[in-house]
Amino acid sequence: MAAVQQNFSKMISAQLRNKANEFLNSRKHANNLADILQMFEAETDNYTPLLLTVEVIFTELLRRGDLIEGIVPLKPADHSPEGEYKRWLRQCFEAAQTRALECIRRGRTSSRLQALVTACKLMQAEGKHPLEQSTGYYFPSIRLKNIFTVLLDSELSMSAPIARFQEFTEYRDVQQYGLKVLSTLAYRKSPTSIYMQNYLELLDRLLVCEITTEPRAKAKERDNEEKEEKLLCGAEDKAPFPYNPGVCRRYANRCWGFACQWPLCEDSRVHRRALLLLVERLMPLLARPHLATDMLCDSLDAGGPISMLALQGVLELVRRHNIDYPDMYDRLYAMFEPEMFATRYKKRLLHLADIFLSSTHLPEGLVAAFAKRLARLALLAAADDAAALLQLLHNLLLRHPALKRMICHEDSPAIMSNDPYVMEETCAGASRALGSSLWEVWALRRHAAPALAAAAAAVFAAADPRATPVALAPPDLAASFDAELKKRFKTIEMNFVRPQGMTTPSGERVMQYWELMA
Structure with missing residues (x-):
């Protein structure tokens, strides 16, 4: 059935190609364009x-x-035949734009993505060759507004088309005009959760390319040194596009201001998406970032992955905007629970904890509680997660040499039973960690996983004053992929019994239940 559909699709493509060539080569085949547009009314899932x-x-x-x-x-x-023909072509162009936008909402996923690309390519062609004669730069923002209106659907998730739209947000003119258009569409009193999800995803895609926050003079010097920015509708014979980072920041603030008026915290998916957008894209661009304090503090009390995301925003407010948050370290301490290993943001939490605990002026009892908590969780976690916990513990011992007295070279049952540490305590100061020891690390030295055993041994090497802290920042996916490609693998065994010929080996039971046909 799939082969029949594929052959039918190829036949349709060949017919359409012939009709298009005939129309472009001769006006006597003008009706071919009307026939092509009429085919959009057919009931199918592949346009x-x-x-x-x-x-x-x-x-x-x-x-x-x-x-x-x-x-x-x-x-x-002009009512001459030439003028009437051009007006008819423009009507067909508008109809084609409308059909492409309609196809974004219906059909299979590949067809919907192609509809979005077609709408953007037609917008690009119109920008380079405007419908009205012009010598300056021109961007058809009304086309972009129509595309955004479709993507901001209130009933259908547009995650796949919005993700595909990212290839166009790399152009600076699309970014600037996109933020401007989105700020005009954002005002809604009671949007649905799907609409908010689509809106936040679209805003996130528009901010993928970094918007500089440098002063204008420095930005001009940097722009002169760098290569020319990519433009979707730029042309060599027209004036350059006046890209302005300040305008982009202003529209980004306006878009976020509208989103803050919505109930973002009612739906967990929308809440998580809003926090990701805030901490990863918007914090450096906000004119008044302290206004996000209430949202971040409420999110920090929500628990789970939402608290881990809010922690990064709170750290930014504390470090750069002098915001004081009470019981910050107790809340961070309470996040280190076995449930953290089930979230995708555990690496982010370890990285942020490493930053929070990097100060050498922290109380010894507080840091000891974190060290003991990490060691105890390492006994429960998987090998990879336990190794990351021990790396953070290694950094704590390097930055706070007084904690090296907690290093224990014994894991006997007597030490385990007499351990005064209270794992269930959520307050770091009341956990009695200073009277305990890190016997868990000594036990992990005999772990079956070589990487975990090596990480445990590295904790004991922290007594060396020449040791340096380990970077716990989340790895770059592109760099990790390149590193894996450069690895050399040994020959991988495909069979546990070496074959001696074309016949099946002894003990093979496949032939008992299956018959091989030539």
């Missing part, structure tokens, strides 16, 4: 051939200038 055909046709028409209609002020419209 990809139609979308590609429409994209090719109108991109070529815009390049040739066939859609430009000369309008002279105070002069009646």
Whole structure:
């Protein structure tokens, strides 16, 4: 069945290609364009051939200038056959835009993604070759507004099309005009959770390219040294695009201001998406970041992965904006529970804890409680997670040499039973960690996983004054992928019995239940 559908799709693509070539080569085949647009009304889940055909046709028409209609002020419209033909082409162009936007909402995923790409490519072609004669830079923002209106659907999740739209947000003109258009569409009194999710994802994609926060003079010097920015609608024979980071920051603040008026904390997915957007993209761009204090503090009390995300925002407020948060370290201490290993943000939590505990002016009892907590959790965690916990413990012992007296070279039952540490205590100061020892690390030296055993041995090497702290920042995925590609693997065994010929080995039971046919 799949092969039949594939052959049918190829046949349709060939027919559409022939119709498009005939239309572009001769006006006597003008009805081919009407036939192609009429095919969008067919009930199917794959509009990809139609979308590609429409994209090719109108991109070529815009390049040739066939859609430009000369309008002279105070002069009646041209009703000649040439003028009527151009008006008909423009009507077909508008109809094609509408059809492409409709296809974003329906059909299979690949067809929806192609519909988005087609709409953006037509917008690019119109920007480079405007419908009205112009010598300056032109961006068809009304087309972008129509695309955003479809992506901000209140009933259908647009995660896949919005993720595909990221390839266009790398262009600076799309970023600036996109933030401007999004700020005009953001005002809603009672949006649905799906609408808020789509809105936050779209805003996140628009902020993927970093917006500089440097002063204008330094930014100009840096721009002169760097290569020219990528533009979607830029052309060599037109004026350059006036990109302004300050304008982008202003529109980003306006978009976030509208989002803050919504009930972002009612739905867990929306809440998590809002926190990710805030701590990873928006914090450096906000004009008044202290206004996010209430949201971050409430999120910090929510528990689970939401608290881990809010912790990064609170750290930013404490470090850069002098915001005082009471019982900060007790709340951080309470996050280190066995449940943390089930979240995707555990690496982020360890990195932030390493930053919070990097000060050498912290009380010894507080840091000892964290050290003991990490050692106890390392007994319960998987090998990879336990190794990361021991790396953080290694850094604590290096920065706070007084804690090296907790190092224990024994894990006898007597020490375990007489351990005064209270694991269930959520307050770091009341956990009685100073009277305890790190016997858990000594026990992990005999772990079966070599990496974990080596990490445990490295904790005991922290007594060396020449040792340096380990970086706990989350790894770069691209760098990790490149490192894996450079690794050399040994020959991988595909069979536990070496084959002696083409016959099946002894003990093989496949032939008892299956019959091999030639």
